[in-house]
Amino acid sequence: MVQQLAMVIDAAKCIDCKGCVAACKVANNVPEGQFRNWIKHAEFQVVPGISDNKARFQPGACMHCEKPTCVDACPTGATYKDMDTGEVVIDESLCIGCGNCIPACPYDARYRNEVTRKADKCNYCPERRAAGLSPACVDTCPTKARVFGDINDPTSAAGALYVKNRERLTRVSAQTDTLPNMYYLGDPGPGHWGGKAVVPASMVAMKESAPFIKGIVALSGLGVLAMLGRQLFAGSEHKEDTDA
Amino acid sequence: MPDSKQTMSRRDFFRASGLVAAGAVGGPALLGGLTKARAASPAKPAWVSRFSACDICFNKCGLIARVEDGVITKLDPNPKFLKSRGMLCARGNAGLAQVYDPDRLKHPLLRKGARGEGKWQRIPWDEALDMAAQKMAEVREKYTPCGHLFTAGSDLQSQFVGRFAEVYGSFNMTSHESLCLVSGSRAFLDTFGEVPFADVLNSKYIMMVGANRFEALVTPDSIDLMTAIRENGCKLVTLDPRYTKTAALSHEWYPVRPGTDMAFMLALAHVIINEKLYDPQWVAEKTFGIEQLTAHVQRYTPGFASEQCGIPAEDIARMARELAEAAPASMIYPGRRTSDYEDSTQIRRSFAIVNGLLGNWDKPGGLLAARQVGLKGVPYDAPWYDENQEDRIDAGKVPMMFEHEGSFVVTRDSVLADDPYPIRGWFIYKTNPMGTAPNRKKTIEMMNKMDFVTVVDIAMSDTAWMADLVLPSQSYLEREDPCSGLQGSVACACVVKRDPVVEPLFESRPLFGIMKDIANRMELGEHFDFTMDEYRRQQTREIPEALGVMDRDGVYYNPSKVYGIYDGRIYKTLSKKVELYNQRYEQMGLDPLPNYTPPASPPENRFRMVIGRNAMITQSSTANNALLHQFLPTNTLWLNPEAAGRLGVNDGDLVEVTSPVGRQELKAEVTDRIRPDTVFMLSGFNTLSTMQQLSHNNGASINELLDDDYDAITGNASMHTTFVSVTRKVA
Numbered sequence A: 001m002v003q004q005l006a007m008v009i010d011a012a013k014c015i016d017c018k019g020c021v022a023a024c025k026v027a028n029n030v031p032e033g034q035f036r037n038w039i040k041h042a043e044f045q046v047v048p049g050i051s052d053n054k055a056r057f058q059p060g061a062c063m064h065c066e067k068p069t070c071v072d073a074c075p076t077g078a079t080y081k082d083m084d085t086g087e088v089v090i091d092e093s094l095c096i097g098c099g100n101c102i103p104a105c106p107y108d109a110r111y112r113n114e115v116t117r118k119a120d121k122c123n124y125c126p127e128r129r130a131a132g133l134s135p136a137c138v139d140t141c142p143t144k145a146r147v148f149g150d151i152n153d154p155t156s157a158a159g160a161l162y163v164k165n166r167e168r169l170t171r172v173s174a175q176t177d178t179l180p181n182m183y184y185l186g187d188p189g190p191g192h193w194g195g196k197a198v199v200p201a202s203m204v205a206m207k208e209s210a211p212f213i214k215g216i217v218a219l220s221g222l223g224v225l226a227m228l229g230r231q232l233f234a235g236s237e238h239k240e241d242t243d244a
Numbered sequence B: 001m002p003d004s005k006q007t008m009s010r011r012d013f014f015r016a017s018g019l020v021a022a023g024a025v026g027g028p029a030l031l032g033g034l035t036k037a038r039a040a041s042p043a044k045p046a047w048v049s050r051f052s053a054c055d056i057c058f059n060k061c062g063l064i065a066r067v068e069d070g071v072i073t074k075l076d077p078n079p080k081f082l083k084s085r086g087m088l089c090a091r092g093n094a095g096l097a098q099v100y101d102p103d104r105l106k107h108p109l110l111r112k113g114a115r116g117e118g119k120w121q122r123i124p125w126d127e128a129l130d131m132a133a134q135k136m137a138e139v140r141e142k143y144t145p146c147g148h149l150f151t152a153g154s155d156l157q158s159q160f161v162g163r164f165a166e167v168y169g170s171f172n173m174t175s176h177e178s179l180c181l182v183s184g185s186r187a188f189l190d191t192f193g194e195v196p197f198a199d200v201l202n203s204k205y206i207m208m209v210g211a212n213r214f215e216a217l218v219t220p221d222s223i224d225l226m227t228a229i230r231e232n233g234c235k236l237v238t239l240d241p242r243y244t245k246t247a248a249l250s251h252e253w254y255p256v257r258p259g260t261d262m263a264f265m266l267a268l269a270h271v272i273i274n275e276k277l278y279d280p281q282w283v284a285e286k287t288f289g290i291e292q293l294t295a296h297v298q299r300y301t302p303g304f305a306s307e308q309c310g311i312p313a314e315d316i317a318r319m320a321r322e323l324a325e326a327a328p329a330s331m332i333y334p335g336r337r338t339s340d341y342e343d344s345t346q347i348r349r350s351f352a353i354v355n356g357l358l359g360n361w362d363k364p365g366g367l368l369a370a371r372q373v374g375l376k377g378v379p380y381d382a383p384w385y386d387e388n389q390e391d392r393i394d395a396g397k398v399p400m401m402f403e404h405e406g407s408f409v410v411t412r413d414s415v416l417a418d419d420p421y422p423i424r425g426w427f428i429y430k431t432n433p434m435g436t437a438p439n440r441k442k443t444i445e446m447m448n449k450m451d452f453v454t455v456v457d458i459a460m461s462d463t464a465w466m467a468d469l470v471l472p473s474q475s476y477l478e479r480e481d482p483c484s485g486l487q488g489s490v491a492c493a494c495v496v497k498r499d500p501v502v503e504p505l506f507e508s509r510p511l512f513g514i515m516k517d518i519a520n521r522m523e524l525g526e527h528f529d530f531t532m533d534e535y536r537r538q539q540t541r542e543i544p545e546a547l548g549v550m551d552r553d554g555v556y557y558n559p560s561k562v563y564g565i566y567d568g569r570i571y572k573t574l575s576k577k578v579e580l581y582n583q584r585y586e587q588m589g590l591d592p593l594p595n596y597t598p599p600a601s602p603p604e605n606r607f608r609m610v611i612g613r614n615a616m617i618t619q620s621s622t623a624n625n626a627l628l629h630q631f632l633p634t635n636t637l638w639l640n641p642e643a644a645g646r647l648g649v650n651d652g653d654l655v656e657v658t659s660p661v662g663r664q665e666l667k668a669e670v671t672d673r674i675r676p677d678t679v680f681m682l683s684g685f686n687t688l689s690t691m692q693q694l695s696h697n698n699g700a701s702i703n704e705l706l707d708d709d710y711d712a713i714t715g716n717a718s719m720h721t722t723f724v725s726v727t728r729k730v731a
Helices: A019-027 A069-073 A126-130 A136-140 A157-164 A201-208 A210-233 A236-243 B002-026 B034-039 B095-099 B125-143 B158-168 B182-192 B221-231 B261-274 B280-286 B290-297 B302-309 B313-326 B344-358 B408-417 B440-449 B511-521 B532-539 B546-553 B583-587 B626-631 B641-647
Strands: A005-009 A037-041 A057-061 A079-081 A088-090 A146-150 A182-185 B048-053 B062-068 B071-077 B109-111 B120-122 B148-152 B173-175 B205-209 B235-239 B252-254 B330-332 B425-429 B452-457 B469-472 B481-488 B492-498 B606-610 B636-639 B654-658 B663-670 B678-680 B723-728
Touching: A005 A057, A005 A157, A019 A037, A019 A136, A019 B071, A019 B626, A057 A182, A069 A079, A069 A201, A136 A146, A136 B071, A146 A157, B048 B492, B048 B546, B071 B095, B095 B626, B125 B148, B125 B425, B125 B452, B125 B469, B125 B511, B148 B158, B148 B408, B158 B173, B158 B425, B158 B511, B173 B408, B182 B344, B205 B261, B205 B313, B221 B235, B235 B313, B261 B290, B261 B302, B261 B313, B261 B344, B302 B313, B313 B330, B313 B344, B330 B344, B408 B440, B481 B532, B481 B546, B492 B546, B636 B641, B636 B654, B641 B663, B641 B723
Parallel strands: A005 A182, B148 B173, B148 B425, B205 B235, B205 B330, B235 B252, B425 B452, B452 B469, B606 B678, B636 B663
Antiparallel strands: A005 A146, A037 A057, A079 A088, B048 B062, B062 B071, B109 B120, B109 B469, B481 B492, B606 B723, B636 B678, B654 B663, B654 B723
């Protein structure tokens, strides 16, 4: 079975210490004033006496959705869903920084990195995982509210939690349901904060007519490749033209 | 509109298809190979990993520094570190920003202008050390050894300041503790014979009063508290004039009237005793003074307490019964900072007494004795100085100070009055009384009284700003530190040490080396004639395997006894039992049982100011941290909407806060998370030092506003006794 890397979060365990946010910022060189992850606050009902026992804080980040609207909004294919791991990935070399994907995320998980000028978001810290470590936010979390792993693998930390609690797991309900892969144990905390995905109409149209368009694009791409081939094999005077 | 929309779409479409085609030029997308190429795992980071222990607060959580090309790129928790339950909080992560703070001190600086004017001259180390030694010698010559004061923060190297002070001959040594916890320690020490550690993890009922454990993090308590309430079925009840994050996560919260905790506690005792809810065998065998306590608490009915603290009487009675029902796995959480009122020792005695009635001492879910760590002290013989003063300058001014902590506030008053003798030299290491002691103007006066002040720190704190000589010390990740034994409650008893994870920056030097160099210049060198390695071997002489284990795991655990330490042992009190009634207090003319005095109510249009923490701040040492600054860019004045409405203050308005000792301006945060009669602000902001770029001229300084009352028994500062007025600042 393919993987689905995900987080299973017990929002009720979150003490809003910002450890996860600080760890993420350092691990990923997130520019000043920008954030890849967050802890949202519920509307506190400040009532003395016995608590309503609702979750107060909600840790979150990119939810690596099943139906990622950001992928639909990306014109270059830089953002895509990795079919092997289930991650939503940004290939920086393909990202043109157009910003289409930013409003396309109903959870506000994306931003344009001020330094790289490219789209940026949580990527589950691939370098750390290559070193055998958890993502920085998960590793540092004092109360271990954030649990990470492959939910299709019941032996992973997240998978075990996922299997054990399947019937009471919740997801953030956004106006656009993207089937997020961030699961909350019980109360996910502040409800209905998920917004609406704003995907450029052209991109939606393109998605719907994808096979047709891809065909055309492929053909035009092949055409361009052929042109490139011709250029490469042509004389140097053409190159000068290109450089100019 | 439809037109422009159409245009957009068309442009988007062309841009999109064009780019995909462009992508195809450079890549194998159409050849089907891309997915695999993208999914290939990235290279492992090229870092080396080195153990250390955090130093952004006192907890010393175990960490692993990831170092690339001699630069720390990330601080991670040490997963084997049980005391912190393998975590590193936001501040721990921000240690990086402390080490690489552009405001770090780079070389020795000598004051050139007037004190506090901020004019400095860079001088070489040799000159700086010669000068420090010469000035210390002059002060000793002129005013006796006790004419020099030594102050050190909670740091693994602070013991060398203490050692230096003693061999120099001064009894005058203060620390941060008398601005923090000495009255709470006193109260539990004078009840149980030692200061306990709370077995939060196994407790079934925790009363959190005068503490905020989900924001003022203490390891392992803060983490264990969440495990206890979320996984172990523990009930958490919080009393706090603020709706803190701890309050928000508690099963019950009551906005207690500030200063009335004792009435609440004595009412709990009233119910537990009168309804005979305690274990009679425990009370008979292990405690002293139940008869006196029984008589004493009769007047403290839940009804009386309710009138005082504002919590319904039936709830107080219910909580007493619930606590007793869960006993001995229930507790009044002892708390840490107790520098709140002028009777703070007696207030915390009432906490300790209820714990005594619950019979939770030395038992799972209760209060635990210190565990054996195995670390030993390194003894030395301090020389005798015939011409010296007889005692500390603050001696005898309050009855029960801690010998090596003293009282900063009482010491300061004594210095200002030359009472009973003059102090004219001050050496300060890594603590910042200018930023942490109440009534900053008095600390400035104290500075002005000095002939020479030497400060060793990593940054130009306000205390350094007022000094004559400022010496740059190494950060915790650049130096070798002695071993330190840590009590981790039920989690562990352990030892940590620090070795450099990177080369020291600039001209910074470790305090140990500085003390050694000054000692050598004063013919005191023999007392510092050892290396750090030799010192650590002395410390670990009874656990010789510890050093190697620490190199391997970053921590050494002593698998010592957790519960039942007192089986067959006597308590270190006069009666050799848990003293509900304190006999020594009686002998000294102090209240042997805590007598409740109702706190003064704030006069009309004034508010009681309370202080506190959140998880992004450590007193005055983090407001200039560039990473933490992003979470906490400034401090605000918490003001209840009812009070704000009366004052015509809106959320975000600039307000002027005036106390009997000072005046500050900051933005109001209008919130129902605080009582209408109380205001709150965080510490560390509005530094005088311009070399703290993020905190200078930003927000308000709380210690400029706080009056300098103190606890009558220990001299611990009382920082909840100041009334302030608040007015909207008209631009």
